[in-house]
Amino acid sequence: MSQSPARAPRPTPRPTPRPGSRPRVVVIGAGVVGCSLADELTERGWSDVTVLDQGPLPAPGGSTSHAPGLVFRTSPSRTLTGFAAYTVEKFGTLEVDGVPCFQPVGGLEIATTGERWAELHRRAGFAASWGIRGELVPAGRCKELWPLLDERKVLGGFLTPGDGLVRAVLACRAQAARAERRGARFLGRHTVTGIERADGRVTGVVTDRGAFPADHVVSAAGFWGPVVGRMAGVDVPLLPLAHQYVRTRPLPELAGARAEASRPVLRFQDRDLYFREHTDRIGIGSYAHRPLPVDPFAVPSYDEVSTSPTRIPSVLPFTAEDFAPSWEDSRWLLPALAGSGIDEGFNGVFSFTPDGLPVIGESRALRGFWLAEAVWVTHSAGVARAVAEWMVEGRPRADVHDCDLARFEDVQRTPAYVADRGTQQFIEVYDIVHPLQPMERPRPLRVSPFHSRQRELGARFLEGGGWERPHWYEANAPLAEGLALPERDGWAARHWSPIAAAEALATRERVTMYDMTPLRRLEVSGPAAWAFLQRVTTNDLARGPGTVTYTLLLDESGGIRSDVTVARLADDRFQIGANSPADEDWLLRHAPEDTDIRDITSGTCCVAVWGPLARDLVQPLTRDDFSHRGFGYFRAKRAHLGHVPVTAMRLSYAGELGWELYTSADLGLRLWDTLWEAGQRHGVVAAGRSALNSLRLEKGYRAWGHDMTDEHTPYEAGLGFAVRMDKGDFVGRAALEKAGEPRRRLTALLLDDPADVVLGKEPVYLDGAPAGYVTSASYGYTLGRCVAYAWLPPLPAGTAAHIEYFGRALPATVAEEPLFDPGMSRIRR
Structure with missing residues (x-):
């Protein structure tokens, strides 16, 4: 089989502090993230913290220096909402010279279309789910809150009273002062030129003013993250883009205003705009313009631009022609702007990742090198707390899997991919995005060996991890005719088809073929492989070759890092069915010297054959015994189906009789054709992920990352059956012993x-x-x-x-x- 080997790096313990000291930490970047992190680390007792920046302090010229300071906590991401909620909570307690770092003026999102009004109802649901106080308000109430609005244009709004504005530079000053009192130091005018390392660990940071030894280095450099990452040999998948912001001339309607802002921050997402007060002026930010990507390696230093009109590196010259349509949209919503004009504007640079989420965590390529990148002011304190917990305690207390730098596949780190997806994330900042909506570019990128056959059957593909994944097949449309299904609203009907119902019922009644190739497969081998897996999983793997075990990976606190299947193919060789690149990363960090871990996903493929007629389809193709007695549930064996050698595992995510059939990628098409031809007499159907999701929920099968994360224990998640407390010690066992009733x-x-x-x-x-x-x-x-x-x-x-x-x-x-x-x-x- 074509496989991509990866030798497991040896576990490297965290550095032992020198007697009477704490680990030495160097944070690169003195923006709001770096300052927040220094505060969080020193609060936890790590006082040997040095924060470096190329620019002068307290405003060194990064994105923090020009940030408009908006904090809207509500997000489809529970993680981001938690980060933002902590940012509000923390900054709300800080002030500098009597000036508060956070103004709780509230947030108001308005709808001018029916689709957006429906979306605001969905956002109100997110807020209720994540514990954020908010309410839907009529147009009249929106007018009361923002008198400059043209009430006739507005259908209603979503008001979140606890949101508001951060004075980002003041928040930096307040936290830096507190961190300095605990022993941290902040050094401006220090340009980082290199990262020192030895034996796979970071050892220090080199600047134009000398070197700083370190046990941990954190890149909080914002859009310079890729530059710092290259010095460390670590990919930082983010794209800097410019975002337009203007301030109007003074408005008579705001004359006499004393406070910097008193009205809620206003978002007009139907036109990609937001508004905030600057005493007697209005600040307007726009995402409506064309994407303006910036090469982080070409951004000049602070000194190079300090005498230019923009004065700081993160601010580019304003392109008035890009803002012209947004100015018209602003005047359409706020008629008072008709007699005003733009006093000043700029194109401010900040960061976007391929999925729009931050990139945080420790690199496996260089131990002790951490990222806290692509973090907006909104989430700054929350991210800093999570990273500080991770560094000091060994794990964040909140689930951060969707921000973990290990989440990206190798192909998702290529510059072209980061550019395509980062640009799209900018375009979609204020778009109404369905949870199943796939990105448009670059596609197709990763396809299974069956892709041509799937297209012939009219597969409707969605995308995940770069893989094209069939969700249903138009060829099955006749099977859906006459099905009595409830009508769906416009939202629930997106990326869905009644054909999915036909495919699910075919799985229950006859036999279906599912492409399971995108599911991650790892091979773990070596003389210590069994002992290693027994130590890091919850179930008992003391079973002979030919067995498959459903088990969990826990962290030391007993939280579920992942759920996996472990197939023992030989005494010293196992195949792991995993969830994400983070699973491989975690196993590689913990594997002993004589254990190899290889990702075999791209060199292999899988067809699942499920349904009451699965045995009728498969058995005639092989001389091997596929009877229940000869091939029991949760068993595995090498077999031959026609001309194709396979590893067959009797597993079912659909809750029906059947097998997952694995072979090498070069034989995948032959495997599909062999099964398809043999299945015609049994009414075989190709089925997609939409049907499978329905089937697995009927059976109560969990999906890690959706139904449970490391915030949850096995007993809370209903997975206690996968834990064997009598098998001996395993990661997380001690925590489970102390856990009370859920x-x-x-x-x-x-x-x-x-x-x-x-x-x-x-x-x-x-x-x-x-x-x-x-x-x-x-x-x-x-x-x-x-x-x-x-x-x-x-x-x-x-x-x-x-x-x-x-x-x-x-x-x-x-x-x-x-x-x-x-x-x-x-x-x-």
């Missing part, structure tokens, strides 16, 4: 009305109060009702609840799980 559980809900559908992240209410949130949801085509899993307090089956969906209260009931085939008779036949 105070929350991943709970199955059935919506009462067969016509109702939810999608995920909606708030769940008990007795009229928000009590949790939906993690995953899909219509259960076998059950005839929507299934939703949610984090809630422990509740008995039959408890009534309701899920808020776009402002509608949808009744639901707590259900026993699994909802379908609780006796597992269909899988074990």
